[in-house]
Amino acid sequence: MHPAATSDKSMKTPVLIDAIKEPDTLAVAADALRAGEVVAFPTETVYGLGAHALDSEAVREIFRIKGRPATNPLIVHVKDKASAMALVSEWPAEADALADAFWPGPLTIVLPKSTIVPDEVTAGLDSVGIRVPRHPVARRLLELADIPIAAPSANPYTGVSPTLAEHVINGLPDLKYVVDGGATDVGLESTVFSLVGEPRILRPGMVTLSQIQKILPNAKGWDDDDHTDDVAARSPGLARKHYSPSARVIVADLEIRPMVSGTRVGVIRCSPNSPPILDALVKALPSDADGYAQGLYSALHELDAAGCTTILIEPPPHDEAWGAVWNRIKRAAHS
Incomplete structure (x- = not known):
């Protein structure tokens, strides 16, 4: 909580x-x-x-x-x-x-x-x-x-x-x-x-x-392992666990999803070819990074409000356009 x-x-x-x-x-x-x-x-x-x-x-x-x-x-x-x-x-x-x-x-x-x-x-x-x-x-x-x-x-x-x-x-x-x-x-x-x-x-x-x-050729990317829980950092949003619902968040391939029996399960997916998920509340998000990002937090809010105790997130693509999405998902899933 x-x-x-x-x-x-x-x-x-x-x-x-x-x-x-x-x-x-x-x-x-x-x-x-x-x-x-x-x-x-x-x-x-x-x-x-x-x-x-x-x-x-x-x-x-x-x-x-x-x-x-x-x-x-x-x-x-x-x-x-x-x-x-x-x-x-x-x-x-x-x-x-x-x-x-x-x-x-x-x-x-x-x-x-x-x-x-x-x-x-x-x-x-x-x-x-x-x-x-x-x-x-x-x-x-x-x-x-x-x-x-x-x-x-x-x-x-x-x-x-x-x-x-x-x-x-x-x-x-x-x-x-x-x-x-x-x-x-x-x-x-x-x-x-x-x-x-x-x-x-x-x-x-x-x-x-x-x-x-394209503006500053010498610009560097972020370190996805950066975290600051107890000391001041120049940026917000770097706590280990962040952007997280009350439900437990697990990033998992839906074909080999972990056993979560006995809980109300929510699923966030972006692939139209994913297998059906029985007895789960499914939120399908767009398969493009911009559309997925726009809907991610709303989906987490909705599944939390529906009483899901576990939320499974199907891994989205790993290219640069999805970097911010992955950053938020990883922090949401940190236990």
């Missing part, structure tokens, strides 16, 4: 702001953020748990709500490149090239931080991860609030990241504000790329190493 998010407030139904049907109500969320409140909102990757990035007390509330250790830094979301430059002490040409190529979009760039960024955001490190999201609701919220927004995924720490507003509410029911912007279209967290020291990917995402190397 995941650590419960702690709260000294009585649980209540959050204010659900429908940014699609009633876009003008997004101003309520912007006002709340400026006032130091925590607001869940959609990005193209996953839903984020946002707070004013320059307000230390508001940022600490993110950690309290998630049950997140203070050694795990946050990513700061900004409305444009100029806003990103205001938060760092150095903006090299490489950052400019990456921003021009991938922003707005699912790439986080790690740079030396400015002194205006609180230590709570960066886990006390001298660097900060920043990105400009492309989701129209996130972009509008950043424009209205006119502040940088620190935001990890809007779920209990180590749990499955939310790709729908209902996932947020189910996981963090005592939130005060949740912005509903529909389903996310990327479905996995951003690629985190560091320009502090050796230029390299710290956390894989759907922006691949090959794409980055």
Whole structure:
């Protein structure tokens, strides 16, 4: 089971702001953020748990709500490149090239931080991860609030990241504000790329190493064995066990699947030619990496909610396009 998010407030139904049907109500969320409140909102990757990035007390509330250790830094979301430059002490040409190529979009760039960024955001490190999201609701919220927004995924720490507003509410029911912007279209967290020291990917995402190397040929990939449970790291998402449902996750060839009798079994598959699975709840995901990534977390949420105690995941392909998917699956399956 995941650590419960702690709260000294009585649980209540959050204010659900429908940014699609009633876009003008997004101003309520912007006002709340400026006032130091925590607001869940959609990005193209996953839903984020946002707070004013320059307000230390508001940022600490993110950690309290998630049950997140203070050694795990946050990513700061900004409305444009100029806003990103205001938060760092150095903006090299490489950052400019990456921003021009991938922003707005699912790439986080790690740079030396400015002194205006609180230590709570960066886990006390001298660097900060920043990105400009492309989701129209996130972009509008950043424009209205006119502040940088620190935001990890809007779920209990180590749990499955939310790709729908209902996932947020189910996981963090005592939130005060949740912005509903529909389903996310990327479905996995951003690629985190560091320009502090050796230029390299710290956390894989759907922006691949090959794409980055077209801009920075000397860029290096990530080490899939990287993990930091007890010490601060320059990137979030590096805990051994992460992105995981309450159910046990096993990656297994469905033709030789392990015995899991006596349990309610869920199955995630991507091959249309896989053998039938009797007495199992099956979620079939697209066979392309983008489509699979978009649906993976939602499938895990659905199988968990259905009471599955074991989830079998059919191994997807191993080429570069699937690198981020494999990263998330391996961490979800870590016992």
